[in-house]
Amino acid sequence: MIIVHHLENSRSQRILWMLEEFGLPYEIKRYERNKATMLAPPELKQVHPLGKSPVIEDDGQVVAETGAIVEYLVDKADGKLGAPANRADALRYRFWLHYAEGSMMPPLLLKLVLSRIPILGKAATKKIQPMIDVHLDYVESELSKRPWFAGAEMTAADIMMSFPLEAARSRGGLNESRPATIAWLAKVHARPAYQAGLKKGGPYAYA
Numbered sequence: 001m002i003i004v005h006h007l008e009n010s011r012s013q014r015i016l017w018m019l020e021e022f023g024l025p026y027e028i029k030r031y032e033r034n035k036a037t038m039l040a041p042p043e044l045k046q047v048h049p050l051g052k053s054p055v056i057e058d059d060g061q062v063v064a065e066t067g068a069i070v071e072y073l074v075d076k077a078d079g080k081l082g083a084p085a086n087r088a089d090a091l092r093y094r095f096w097l098h099y100a101e102g103s104m105m106p107p108l109l110l111k112l113v114l115s116r117i118p119i120l121g122k123a124a125t126k127k128i129q130p131m132i133d134v135h136l137d138y139v140e141s142e143l144s145k146r147p148w149f150a151g152a153e154m155t156a157a158d159i160m161m162s163f164p165l166e167a168a169r170s171r172g173g174l175n176e177s178r179p180a181t182i183a184w185l186a187k188v189h190a191r192p193a194y195q196a197g198l199k200k201g202g203p204y205a206y207a
Contacts, residue, residue, distance in 0.1 A: 001027055002019065002024060002025070002057070002058045003026070003027050003028075003029060003056060003057040003058075004016060004019070004026055004027070004029070004054060004055075005029050005031065005044060005047050005053055005055040005056070006028050006031065006054065006201055007030075007031045007033065007044070008033055008202060008203055008204070009033065009204060009205045010040075010053050010054070011053065011066045012053045012054030012066075013198070013201050014054075014066060014070070014159050014162055015054045015056065015066070015069055015073075016198075016201045017194045017198075018070060018073055018156065018159050019073070019197070020192075020197045021080075021081060021159075021191075022073065022076075022077045024076070024077065028200060030201075030202060047062065048064045050064060052064065054066055055069075056069055056072075058072075058076070066163075067100075067160065070156045070159060071156075073156075074156050081154065081159070083150075084150055084151055088151075089151035089152075090150075092149065092150045092151065092157070093149075093150035093155050093156075094157075095157075096149040096150065096157035096158075096160065097156060097157045097160050099161075100157075100160040100161045100163070100164050101164075104139075104161075104164040105167070107128055107135070108168060108171070110128055111125050111128045112167075112171060114128065115171070129173055132172045136168060136178055136181070137178075139161075139165070139181055140180050140181050143181055143183075143184050144180040147184075148184075149161055158184075158188065163206070165185055166185070167206060170206050
C-alpha cells in the first residue's frame with residue numbers, strides 16, 4: 001500500500017490525482033500548515049530530512065520531490081501517462097515535466113513571498129509579474145496548438161503542470177485573457193480522478 005504524506009494546499013494534491021488516474025490503492029497521512037508561518041509541520045521531517053510534501057512510502061522505499069514521485073509512479077503503472085511513443089511528443093513530455101517546477105514555479109513562489117512583506121512587497125510583486133507573464137504567454141501559445149501539453153493525450157506532464165497553473169490562476173494573473181489555458185484547467189478539474197483525489201485530500205484552495 002502506498003502511503004502519501006499529504007500537506008494541505010500543496011503540491012501533493014497532484015500525487016493524489018495521479019494515483020486516482022492509475023487506480024492504485026493508497027493511504028493518506030494528512031498534515032496541516034503552521035497557521036502563522038504557513039510552513040509544513042516538523043512531523044514531516046520524521047518521514048524525510050527535508051520535511052517537505054509530497055513524500056510517498058512504498059514497500060519500504062521513501063520517495064520525495066514531486067517530479068521524482070511522478071516518474072516513480074509512471075514506472076509502477078507500467079508506463080501509463082508516461083512519455084508518448086512519438087518522438088516529438090516524448091520530447092515535449094520531458095520538457096513540461098521538468099518545466100513545471102524548474103521554470104514556472106520559482107517566480108510564482110517569489111511573488112507569494114514578496115506579497116507578504118508590508119509596504120515594499122507590493123512594489124516588488126509588480127516587478128515579478130512581467131516574469132510570470134512571459135511563462136503564461138508561452139503556456140497559452142502551446143496549449144493553443146494541442147489539447148494537452150505533450151500532444152493529443154493527457155500525460156504525467158499535465159499532472160505536473162496543474163499546480164503551477166492553479167497557483168497562477170490564484171495569484172499569478174492567469175485569467176480569461178488566456179482562454180486556452182483556462183479551458184485546459186477546466187478540463188483537468190472536470191476529470192473524475194481529479195475530483196476523487198480532491199475529495200480524499202481535503203481542503204485545497206486552488207481547484
